[in-house]
Amino acid sequence: MKISEQLISTLPDGEAARRFAEEFEARHPRAAAVLSSDAGVLSDVLSIAAFSPLLAATMLQHPDYVGWLRKKRKEAGIRSTAELMESLARFGLTQSTIPPQVLYARFRRRELLRIFLRDIRRLATVPEITEEISNLADAILATALKNAENEMTNRYGRPLAQGGDGRINDIRHCVIALGKLGSRELNYSSDIDLQFLYSAEGETSGGTRGKVTGREFFVKLAEYLVKLVGSETGEGAAYRVDLRLRPHGRMGALAMSIDDTVRYYQTDARPWERQVMIRSRAAAGDADLFKQFFRRIESLVFAANDSPSSALANVRRSKELIDKTGASKSGFNVKLGVGGIREIEFLAQALQLA
Numbered sequence: 001m002k003i004s005e006q007l008i009s010t011l012p013d014g015e016a017a018r019r020f021a022e023e024f025e026a027r028h029p030r031a032a033a034v035l036s037s038d039a040g041v042l043s044d045v046l047s048i049a050a051f052s053p054l055l056a057a058t059m060l061q062h063p064d065y066v067g068w069l070r071k072k073r074k075e076a077g078i079r080s081t082a083e084l085m086e087s088l089a090r091f092g093l094t095q096s097t098i099p100p101q102v103l104y105a106r107f108r109r110r111e112l113l114r115i116f117l118r119d120i121r122r123l124a125t126v127p128e129i130t131e132e133i134s135n136l137a138d139a140i141l142a143t144a145l146k147n148a149e150n151e152m153t154n155r156y157g158r159p160l161a162q163g164g165d166g167r168i169n170d171i172r173h174c175v176i177a178l179g180k181l182g183s184r185e186l187n188y189s190s191d192i193d194l195q196f197l198y199s200a201e202g203e204t205s206g207g208t209r210g211k212v213t214g215r216e217f218f219v220k221l222a223e224y225l226v227k228l229v230g231s232e233t234g235e236g237a238a239y240r241v242d243l244r245l246r247p248h249g250r251m252g253a254l255a256m257s258i259d260d261t262v263r264y265y266q267t268d269a270r271p272w273e274r275q276v277m278i279r280s281r282a283a284a285g286d287a288d289l290f291k292q293f294f295r296r297i298e299s300l301v302f303a304a305n306d307s308p309s310s311a312l313a314n315v316r317r318s319k320e321l322i323d324k325t326g327a328s329k330s331g332f333n334v335k336l337g338v339g340g341i342r343e344i345e346f347l348a349q350a351l352q353l354a
Contacts, residue, residue: 266300
């Protein structure tokens with residue numbers, strides 16, 4: 001594969017790009033011949049390889065992604081969650097023999113090639129890039145949630161509860177995104193912070209494994225969803241899932257009813273836990289359920305009887321706790337250190353609360 005030395009000299013790691021080209025040609029000679037015939041695509045692929053060892057490994061593992069990138073490299077604009085869900089459905093039709101965990105991990109890597117290229121070519125702003133990375137996570141979560149719903153309903157039946165009118169209705173549920181995903185600021189290596197909510201207590205209609213309570217159903221649903229998007233495969237997990245921000249942290253139930261969750265924020269939640277909810281939204285499932293939930297806790301998050309000075313003091317105390325327990329003893333921690341990401345985040349949230 002003939003490579004322009006002028007191109008190599010402009011890359012952040014020219015030797016990595018050169019090694020990638022040699023290995024790609026050795027492992028995939030036909031794909032390498034096609035790649036060599038298009039200088040623009042070759043330049044894009046080598047640039048990606050020079051910037052990202054992970055995506056270089058992805059292209060070596062799946063040379064057909066290079067052909068896909070060739071078609072998508074000039075696309076402009078942010079792809080919505082709905083568009084990405086459609087792409088994932090089409091991708092799934094061509095990968096029908098692999099487990100869903102592998103499917104989601106592969107799809108994420110393939111889409112990151114396109115997003116990353118737009119990033120390093122400066123064809124999109126930072127907010128546009130983080131929004132599209134977040135849309136990608138939403139699309140995978142929504143698809144995995146449908147998969148989990150089908151599996152749990154087959155095992156235990158539909159979760160049902162009696163409404164105020166006496167009718168038996170399906171119990172609604174949603175996956176709440178917190179942190180960077182909640183504010184659509186996900187980056188390439190972010191984990192995803194999630195919380196699971198359902199509308200009412202009840203019981204399932206019964207399936208191949210009998211009946212369970214509504215809470216048991218949604219806890220099992222949450223466990224299965226986390227397994228789908230967070231289990232390590234031969235190609236890694238789609239995402240690292242963090243559930244520690246849910247009520248009661250590691251000790252809390254994976255899924256809680258809206259009434260129990262609201263009660264927690266009214267009585268037990270610490271100031272920083274209410275602060276977390278500034279960056280919360282529905283990532284998958286019933287978005288109206290999340291809106292109903294947030295209306296009930298909004299006055300706790302942005303308390304009318306709280307003064308700006310006390311709001312700022314609460315945020316300061318939360319940051320001081322992090323400084324004591326999480327900051328690095330040596331060197332600079334870009335996330336938790338002075339002037340780091342968490343400090344900027346807390347400053348912004350302090351201003352919002354004030």
